[in-house]
Amino acid sequence: MCGIVAYVGHREACPLVIKGLKRLEYRGYDSAGVALLNGDGLKVYKKKGKVSALEHELSGRTLHAKIGMGHTRWATHGEPNDVNAHPHYSFHRKLAIIHNGIIENYAAIKENLLRKGHTFASETDTEVLGQFIEDIWENQGGTLEEAVRLALQEVVGAYAIVIMTEDDPTQLIAARKGSPLVIGIGEGEFFCASDATPIIEYTKDVVYLNDYEIAVIKDGALRIVTLDNTTTTPYVHKVELELEAIEKGGFDHFMLKEIFEQPRSIADSMRGRVNADEGHLQLGGLRDYLDKLAASKRIVIVGCGTSWHAGLVAEYIFEELARIPVEVEYASEFRYRNPIISEGDIVIAISQSGETADTLAAIELAKSKGATIFGVCNVVGSSIARATHAGAYTHAGPEIGVASTKAFTAQVTVLTLMALAAAQRKGVIADSLLRQLLAELESIPAKVEKVLQAAEKIKEIAYIFTYARNFIYLGRGLNFPVALEGALKLKEISYIHAEGYPAAEMKHGPIALIDEDMPVVVIATKDSSYEKVVSNIQEVKARKGRVIAITTEGDTQLPDMVDFTIEIPKVHEILMPLVSVVPLQLLAYDIAVMRGRNVDQPRNLAKSVTVE
Structure with a gap:
């Protein structure tokens, strides 16, 4: 969840680290800090709040250093404050440590250190780990690298750590298990970061650390060893990410930019995979497993949040x-249910970041039971991409806004292609329908573009409902998951309570909430459920509810029945979620902006949830 940046080389470390932390603000955090090593020794500066508060704290100080590291913390152990912020000193201040993840057995380690006379400034598990490493180093001798390796062999939990020592201004030690960490390799310089976004302006050459690996950067060289002290040869990747992709590009917020990028991101997720004229569909990442997918007796889809909603859409389509048969599971609940998984099952794991801890845990459980795992994620080289047997990238490009938008439509696009590929291989879809759906898919980017042209009208509707304290979203069939996603977007960024329901379920409880103060968003597109949804709208209007309807262009019935309509182009029912979700994203964005919310970094949320 939190963000890590570290540097050693010939540049000034502090401004580079601060800039990197700003690039990682999208991950969600509540405090920030840096550690620097120069002639004045190993110094730590940290502050509750945004990176800007840390910058203010640093202003006026002499901060020259060629080695440094920084961290943005999302609180787990201990409340957000200056003391619990990272970095943390070790007991004798010989080391400084930053850490993402959770050390599950920190209490037992801490108790042992307390008996040795250690005291602790913070409530964090991270400080405990730093003191534990220093204690081993001081009492067992050997190198700092050996102390880190011995300490991590005793640790239970997840971590991505970087350590500096006052004894060596050329040395950084980094390690990971279950939390992402990337090493950037430049000309006589090295970088460590949670992902590539803070370092791409300096180098495109990166090494993705694997679980149980330690990176030792010392005297201008990089060495990778495992916890059992086996030296490995790192594979250097070329990052394709461009700096422009992680900047706002003239938009007020990253979220708005990413909503408007959807015509391109949907097209990119199909690029090279679809040829409607020839009825051709190819997913290279599934090539060797397509027969197994088509022959499977059951698919289990796991994901969290928006990815779970994409999985619900995929359930209908598959x-x-x-x-x-498809089951869709919350990844966070899957592993605690002792699920029944057989060797013939396919498990599809969905994650924008490819680092979601709950989803990774679900993957490991399913693999242990013999299932075949497919991954659908957006980040090349991510943990899920490496942990799965096969899969497909979404090619959505970086998503900086914490509330996912283009990730949802990209995931649904790829999952739809997977379902079509399975149907074609299985021989259960007519060639005419396959060609029709592929042609419709190719038309989706233009149809999303048309929806985006209604942004000003949606803004006018949003203004009317900024007062609301509650919303209900209703949809049927494939539009039910869209209703869930629309409600999630609104509550994530505006802090308005919102719930999504299958439209027919309204009368089984939620209808009690309907009055003149309750806005109800209904996805009422022309599909097989249209007449039923119209009946549900009449039930709402009979109780004086205010209805915003997402309708199909040319609908002459609903405008006279509801308070507001937002039209979208006619789309095949199977593909409707790719278009019907877009006005809901804009509605949530506009309401949140009008309420003065920080839409890119909503409170308490993190982009990449790397703790369970």
């Missing part, structure tokens, strides 16, 4: 097109 069952409709490929005639394979």
Whole structure:
């Protein structure tokens, strides 16, 4: 969740680290800090709040250093404050440590250190780990690298750590298990970061650390060893990410930019995979497993938040097109249910970042039971991409806004292609329908572009409802997951309570909430459920509810029945979520902006949830 940046080389470390922390603000955090090593020794500066508060704290200080590291913390152990912020000193201040993840057995380690006379300034598990490493180093001798390796062999939990020592201004030690960490390699310089965004302006050459690996940067050289002290040869990747992709590009917020990028991100997720004219569909990442997918008796989809909603859409599509039973599970609950998984099952794990801890845990459990795992994620080289047997990248480009938008439509696009590929291989879809759906898919970017042209009208509607304290979202069939996603977007960024329901379920409880102060968003597109949804709208209007309807262009019935309509182009029912979700994203964004919310960094949320 939190953000890590570290540097050693010929540049001034502090401004580089601060800039990197700003690039990682999208991950969600509540405090920030830096550690620097120069002639004045190993110094730590940290502050509750945004990186800007840390900058203010640093202003006027002499901060020259060629080595340094920084951290943005999302609180787990201990409340957000200056003391609990990272970096943390070790007991004798010989080391400084930053850490993402959770050390599950920190209490037992801390108790042992307390018996030795250690005291602790913070409530964090991170300080405990730093003191533990220093204690081993001081009492067992050997190098700092050996002390780190011995300490991590005793640790239970997840971590990405970087350590500096006052004894060596050329040395950084980094390690990971279950939390992402990337090493950047420049000309006579090295970088460590949670992802590539803070370092791409300096180098495109990176090494993704694997679990149980330690990176030792010392005297201008990089060495990778495992916890059992086996030296490995790092594979150097070329990062394709461009600096422009992580900047706002003239938009007020990253979220708005990413909503408007969806025509391109959907197209990019299909690029090279679809040829409607020839009825051709190819997913290279599934090539060797497509027969197994088509022959599977059951698919289990796991994900969290927006990815879970994309999985719900995929459930409808796989069952409709490929005639394979599908179950969709919250990844966070999956592993605690002792699920029944057989060797013939396919598990599809969905994650924008590819680092979601709950989803990774679900993958490991399913693998242990013999299932075949497919991954759908956006980040090349991410943990999920490496942990799965096969899969497909979404090619959405970096998503900086904490509330996912283009990730959802990209995931649904890729999952739809997977369902079509399985149906084609299984022989249960007519060639005419396959060609029709592929042609419709190719038309989706232009149709999303048309929805985006209604942004000003949506803004006018949003202004009317900034007063609201509650919202209900209703949809049927494939639009039910869209209703859930629309409600999630609103509550994530505006802090308005919102719930999504299948439209028919309203009368089984939620209808009690309907009055003249309750806005109800209904996805009422022309599909097989249209007449039923119209009846549900009448039930709302009979109780004086105010209805915002997402309608199909040319609908002459609903405008006279509801308070507001937002039209979207006619789309095949199977593909409707790719278009019907877009006005809901804009509505949530506009309401949040009008309420003065920080839409890119909503409170308490993190972009990459790397703790369970």
